[in-house]
Amino acid sequence: MEKTVQNLKDLIRAGLGKVPAHLIVRNGNLVNVITREIYPADVAVYKDTIVAIGDVCGYEGPQTEIIDATGRYLVPGLIDGHLHSECSKMSITSFAKAVVPSGTTSIVSGLDEYISVSGLEGLQEVLQEMKQSPLKVFWGAPFKTPYTFPVSTVAFNFTPEVHAKVQQWPECFGVWETVREFIQEEDEDTLGAIAEAARNRLPVFGCAPMARGKELNGYLCAGIRLDHESYDHQEVVEKLRNGMYMIIRESSVTHFLKENMRSVTEVNPAFARRVSFCTDDVTATDVLTKGHVDHLVRLTIAEGVDPLTAIQMATINSAEAYRIDHLVGSISPGKLADILIVDNPTNFKVEQVISNGRPVAKNGRLSYELKAPKRSAVLHASMKRSQVTAEDFNYRVGIEQGTAKILAMEVKGPFVRKRRDVLLQVKDGIVQPDCAQDVQMVSVLERFGRNGNQSLAFCSGWNLQRGAMASSAAPDDNNIICMGTNAQDMALAVNHLILQGGGQVVVDDGEVLGFLSLPVGGIVSDLEPAEIALREELLTAAARKLGCELPDPLMYMFFLPITAIPDYAITDAGPIDCIALTTFDPVLELHQS
Numbered sequence: 017m018e019k020t021v022q023n024l025k026d027l028i029r030a031g032l033g034k035v036p037a038h039l040i041v042r043n044g045n046l047v048n049v050i051t052r053e054i055y056p057a058d059v060a061v062y063k064d065t066i067v068a069i070g071d072v073c074g075y076e077g078p079q080t081e082i083i084d085a086t087g088r089y090l091v092p093g094l095i096d097g098h099l100h101s102e103c104s105k106m107s108i109t110s111f112a113k114a115v116v117p118s119g120t121t122s123i124v125s126g127l128d129e130y131i132s133v134s135g136l137e138g139l140q141e142v143l144q145e146m147k148q149s150p151l152k153v154f155w156g157a158p159f160k161t162p163y164t165f166p167v168s169t170v171a172f173n174f175t176p177e178v179h180a181k182v183q184q185w186p187e188c189f190g191v192w193e194t195v196r197e198f199i200q201e202e203d204e205d206t207l208g209a210i211a212e213a214a215r216n217r218l219p220v221f222g223c224a225p226m227a228r229g230k231e232l233n234g235y236l237c238a239g240i241r242l243d244h245e246s247y248d249h250q251e252v253v254e255k256l257r258n259g260m261y262m263i264i265r266e267s268s269v270t271h272f273l274k275e276n277m278r279s280v281t282e283v284n285p286a287f288a289r290r291v292s293f294c295t296d297d298v299t300a301t302d303v304l305t306k307g308h309v310d311h312l313v314r315l316t317i318a319e320g321v322d323p324l325t326a327i328q329m330a331t332i333n334s335a336e337a338y339r340i341d342h343l344v345g346s347i348s349p350g351k352l353a354d355i356l357i358v359d360n361p362t363n364f365k366v367e368q369v370i371s372n373g374r375p376v377a378k379n380g381r382l383s384y385e386l387k388a389p390k391r392s393a394v395l396h397a398s399m400k401r402s403q404v405t406a407e408d409f410n411y412r413v414g415i416e417q418g419t420a421k422i423l424a425m426e427v428k429g430p431f432v433r434k435r436r437d438v439l440l441q442v443k444d445g446i447v448q449p450d451c452a453q454d455v456q457m458v459s460v461l462e463r464f465g466r467n468g469n470q471s472l473a474f475c476s477g478w479n480l481q482r483g484a485m486a487s488s489a490a491p492d493d494n495n496i497i498c499m500g501t502n503a504q505d506m507a508l509a510v511n512h513l514i515l516q517g518g519g520q521v522v523v524d525d526g527e528v529l530g531f532l533s534l535p536v537g538g539i540v541s542d543l544e545p546a547e548i549a550l551r552e553e554l555l556t557a558a559a560r561k562l563g564c565e566l567p568d569p570l571m572y573m574f575f576l577p578i579t580a581i582p583d584y585a586i587t588d589a590g591p592i593d594c595i596a597l598t599t600f601d602p603v604l605e606l607h608q609s
Contacts, residue, residue: 018186030062031349036077037062039373041355044085049092049332049346052324054361059090061353064373068349083368083375085357091327092346093121093354093371094309095334097263098193098221098244098294101153102129103571105489105520105532105548106300107540108142109388112151114300114545115308117377119366121152121354122344124221124294124334126192128158132494133398133464133537135172136182143187145389150371150382152352154340156192156221157182159209163492164579165197165597168587170493171398171464176208183216189340190241195580196224197597199238200231210238219339223580225431228254236260242337244294249278256287261337264329266312267296269430269568269575273312277319288325292334299568300549313364323361388542391535398538399488399518400465401496403511409459409503411447411472413606420447421605424455425584425591427477430572433584436476437604447603449474449501451481451563457503460577461496461510462588463488463538473591473602475499475576481563483524484509485555488538490574495588499573501562513538520570522558530558 029035037060046057046069060068060075068075076082101111101123115123130142146153161174182188191213198206213220224235225245236258244263246252252262256279266273273293280288293312307314309330316326335345343352353373359365369377377383413420419439426436438455441448449457454476462469484500486509496513500506509523512531518538522530532551534541541548552570559569566572579585585592590599 027062027065027067030067033068033074035062037067037072037075037080039081039083039353039370040072040076041083041085041090041357041370044088044090044357046347047089047091047324047327047361049328050348052328054089054324057090059347059355061370061373064352066347066349066351066353069347083357088357088359088367089361090347091356091358092331093344093356093369094119094313094330095292095344096120096123096295096309097292097334097337098265098296099123099125100129100297100491101125102489102539103297103491104300104303105534105540106545107388107536107542108145108149108151108153109386110540110542110545110548112149113382113386114303116150116369116371117366117380117382118303118307119310119356119369120308121150121369121371122154123151124154124156124189124338126156126158127153128161128192129489129491129494129539130537131158131172131174132161132170132492133539134394136178137394138537141389141392141395148389149386150374150376152344154189154338155187156190157188157209158192159194159198160205163193163195164577164587164589165201166589166592166599168493168577168589169462169464169466169469169495176205176212179209179212183212183218188218189338190219190221192221193223194220194240196222196227196231196235197580199235201597207238214239222260225580226251226582232258244296246272246276249276249283252276252279253283253287256290262291263294263334263337264291265294265296266315268299268302269297269571273315274319277316277321281320288321288329289333290337292329292337297571299552299571300545301552304545304549310364310366317362317364323364327361395537396517396535399463399514401461401463401514403514404461404507406503406507408470409457409472409500409506411457412445413442413447413603415442415606415608416445418442418609419607420603422447422474423600423602423604424474424476425458425576425586427475427566427572430575431581433576433581435583438474438476442606451501454479456480456499456501457506458497458499458576458586459506460586460588461498463496469588471586471588471590473586478564478566478569478573483522483529483562485520485522485559485562485570485573486510486513487520487570487574488513488518489520489534489540490577492578493587494539495577497574497576520555522555522562524562529561530555
């Protein structure tokens with residue numbers, strides 16, 4: 017995407033028809049998302065750029081590749097406006113293999129999970145990796161790392177000084193996921209990142225679930241451009257009326273599209289032009305069975321939005337929201353040649369994909385072999401934690417026998433945790449988890465060799481009847497999180513991850529029931545998407561054997577360290593009250609017997 021005097025000359029000559037196009041797509045019906053028209057048109061491409069649309073007869077040369085799109089529709093490449101690709105457990109290479117065949121050619125991401133485990137050095141490797149991929153990543157520099165409040169432990173802290181450096185990088189397109197609580201608390205690191213962005217004329221991307229009224233006003237006064245977190249359509253309406261671009265989220269575990277789209281279908285159809293899509297966190301299983309952003313287009317059409325408007329949401333609306341519409345978002349001369357050939361706008365089945373001017377996928381599969389790069393030690397050596405013992409997971413208190421009234425973090429869906437007070441038995445000075453009452457132990461262990469922190473608390477809602485499960489992929493800090501019904505299995509689960517270099521595991525009675533290796537930073541894998549999906553299914557089946565019926569037990573668990581989710585969380589710093597923004601003691605009362 018770098019512009020030089022010479023390649024600008026080449027593009028101008030190609031636009032004038034003085035040099036032949038490398039590729040022409042003929043006989044298609046162009047979906048023009050700028051003018052809201054559909055009409056017959058051909059498209060001429062020179063290298064990675066569209067140079068002409070409409071009548072392109074003067075652009076063909078003897079070496080020009082021709083693609084016949086008779087009876088089909090030409091749509092711009094789809095854009096996911098907010099995505100933690102790492103939460104899919106797929107590396108950028110694997111993720112591209114999964115989503116590009118379904119039409120996603122661009123994502124907006126902070127790559128923040130990579131940064132939390134490997135710093136700028138690891139980030140540079142991933143930025144190099146994406147340059148070899150058909151999937152474009154428009155990177156936003158994380159407003160800070162970690163996102164947790166109070167601060168948890170990560171391998172690398174993103175500071176205003178780092179922003180002063182990286183905001184000058186050509187890969188940087190803004191400041192990523194600026195969490196409301198940090199602005200509300202006037203966190204100086206966060207405000208420093210925003211001030212730096214203002215100097216560099218970069219947009220600031222938001223994260224403000226349930227921000228309304230004065231809280232929303234204060235947030236907007238910091239200069240936030242857009243938001244991807246709204247829990248109902250009234251929240252969407254208020255944010256739109258206050259000038260924000262809205263990114264509607266439909267992830268593997270949070271299904272907000274149907275409710276949030278009511279802002280368009282029931283309140284004001286004109287809102288649609290400032291609404292776009294994101295998936296935020298998706299699994300390989302979901303992408304391979306449902307699709308990616310193309311799935312969101314179909315869901316939106318099913319909610320009563322006309323197909324052309326739904327396609328705008330997936331393309332030009334997102335590009336404009338993120339100020340990247342000079343590069344992507346429409347089929348126009350001068351834009352990057354990301355072109356989908358679909359059966360029709362209503363069914364929206366993607367048949368062929370052209371990315372950066374190159375045919376890359378057909379009939380749901382990449383049309384060439386895409387290989388992951390060789391990984392350095394920077395992205396491999398992230399499990400800097402000595403092995404643990406069962407004693408490390410015993411919650412000890414100041415009485416030998418009796419009862420303890422405890423606060424359990426009860427899951428009410430993946431992004432809400434509420435208080436549940438429960439009476440547990442104390443035996444030999446240890447508070448006992450209680451499967452009958454659906455109360456498990458949960459622990460987060462720092463894994464970067466910085467301080468050896470470990471927290472212990474209680475959770476509810478997973479209904480584990482035995483065993484334990486653990487993950488070294490756990491945003492926002494990606495320390496090891498472990499949940500279980502007994503200390504012995506919790507220790508086994510954590511030690512297995514330490515020995516294997518990271519991953520996700522389910523154990524029971526001293527036996528490993530399921531394991532997904534995540535050797536890249538302890539958070540992702542280079543395996544084929546179908547293989548990762550298979551391992552996901554096996555892990556879920558193993559969790560079912562332990563008694564859990566949640567839609568995605570491991571993903572629900574690994575969201576527990578996110579302190580931007582109400583009302584409770586847990587990090588290596590301890591259990592967190594997300595409203596008071598402090599740690600708390602989960603033991604409320606002790607009664608000696």
